[in-house]
Amino acid sequence: MISKRSILYSALLSAAVFLYGPAGHAQRLSLSLEEAVSLAVKHNRSLKASGIDISIAQEQRRVARSLSLPTAGLGAQYAHYFELPVFFGFGESEAGSDKVPYGRFGGKDQFTAALSVSQPVYNPAAKPAQRQAQLAEKATRSGHAVKEIDITAAVKRTYLGILVLNERLKLQHESLERNEKALQDARSLLAQGRALRVDTLRAFTSVKNLEPDILRLNKAIDVGKLQLITLIGLDSLQEVSLTDSLLHPAATVLPQEAAVYEEARTNRPDLLQLNLNQQISEQGIALAKARRLPVVSLVGQYQLQTQAQRFKFTDASWPSASFAGAQVTVPLFSGSSNLAKIRQAKLAHEQSGIVLTDAYETLKTEVRQVVANLQETFERMQTQEQVRTTARESYTIVQYRYQKGVTSRLELTDAELALTTAQLNYLEAVYDYLSARIELDRTVGRQ
Structure with a gap:
């Protein structure tokens, strides 16, 4: 009976002849x-x-x-305030003081997303x-x-x-x-x-x-x-x-x-x-x-922003803002x-x-x-x-x-x-x- 070792040896020998022999x-x-x-x-x-x-x-x-x-870009920003955001011009200032009054209100968590588009008109x-x-x-x-x-x-x-x-x-x-x-x-x-x-x-x-x-x-x-x-x-x-x-x-x-x-x-x-x-x-x-x-471009933007407390963005308001306009860039001095x-x-x-x-x-x-x-x-x-x-x-x-x-x-x-x-x-x-x-x-x- 032919052993497995003999079969393996024959297979390796055949492969060697194929790879290194005249045919190889x-x-x-x-x-x-x-x-x-x-x-x-x-x-x-x-x-x-x-x-x-x-x-x-x-x-x-x-x-x-x-x-x-045209160029288009999508941007997003998230910010967490450890204290409520500050807005100046609210409230009354103290008598005899030149300090501008301020107030704190809004959400500590703020998120903003914006889609911006720019099309060069004259470059x-x-x-x-x-x-x-x-x-x-x-x-x-x-x-x-x-x-x-x-x-x-x-x-x-x-x-x-x-x-x-x-x-x-x-x-x-x-x-x-x-x-x-x-x-x-x-x-x-x-x-x-x-x-x-x-x-x-x-x-x-x-x-x-x-x-x-x-x-x-x-x-x-x-x-x-x-x-x-x-x-x-x-x-x-x-x-x-x-x-x-x-x-x-x-x-x-x-x-x-x-x-x-x-x-x-x-x-x-x-x-x-x-x-x-x-x-x-x-x-x-x-x-x-x-x-x-100068470089003249048409620009536009669509923006969503919201404020929330304790990350509850699903219950927050999402007001949008958009604009379109023209932008002119004039180089004045570049060293x-x-x-x-x-x-x-x-x-x-x-x-x-x-x-x-x-x-x-x-x-x-x-x-x-x-x-x-x-x-x-x-x-x-x-x-x-x-x-x-x-x-x-x-x-x-x-x-x-x-x-x-x-x-x-x-x-x-x-x-x-x-x-x-x-x-x-x-x-x-x-x-x-x-x-x-x-x-x-x-x-x-x-x-």
Whole structure:
């Protein structure tokens, strides 16, 4: 008969297999570049925090709208007098005395309830505050767009960097295979007495020099994938594989500096944000000036009050009183704070104008640098492609000559090193060019 302990043990073992076995492992996530960017826009933690700023700005707009909406309040007050309330002017004063007579009467327990309503009719601060809040929300959205562009560019660069590292690793493995074959040939020729021992030592050194590079590239790929996962906003334990491959960029027309500058000036959300900040400071001036103007409101109140002895409110009278009217509030003196706020708003407006002008001038330098980098990397990529083709042809020729015994092992080793170097330089040029394209998109405000 199977015991309860055996059944419990089997159940725990099955649960452990389910949780920690192959079925319990997180599945590898396959990502294209487009999918990586899309996931980052949805799940990046920095963008989520920026999205909360937009919600905060929306709530601030509701706060500003409340300046034009009615307000209502319900208040109540209870008071217990240890002696009867005092009322002056009742009774007769003593002869020759200037004292005002008083009397005590009423209930020791008093209760008052009032409903008050106020509707602003003229509030000069309402419109500037609402306009300022609206502009602040637009500025917050522009700031969110800036972060989205930066995150998109970072994801593209990281994804591209991993692809380049994979290609470098592939080239290093190809070079290792060639050098291992060369080492085998050198050992065979040395055993036959047809080669020198120094050729074998040189081939062995070349093989061993490649092994640390391969290890370094593998670690760099792991770190790059972790950076990509962090940018996307996924769990750090999630494994990913990249589905896109590194392709040679097609021939394209390089943009002109003037066209790039105009596009950037029109589309850059950070420049739009600076423009909005200047408009916000203008509304800040109007708001500061509005605090010096009177506020007119319609007011009304409905009130119930009673007095009783020994808390007998149910047997007491509950007379009501109500009124409606207009209220005008005129600020006369506030310790010069309004003047200081007006000056402060004007200084903020002046500052925002300086910052905006400086941003436009900085953009000219940034555009020139981006266009120059794009032109330089494109030409270098074309040159390195020719060098790579030439190095491959040279290696093929030298390898054929070596097999025929016409050339030396040293010449073949040099040709192999030149081929590997040319391939790696071409990869670097492609990466630099594609990175320059990404930076161009970021500069002009493309997502």
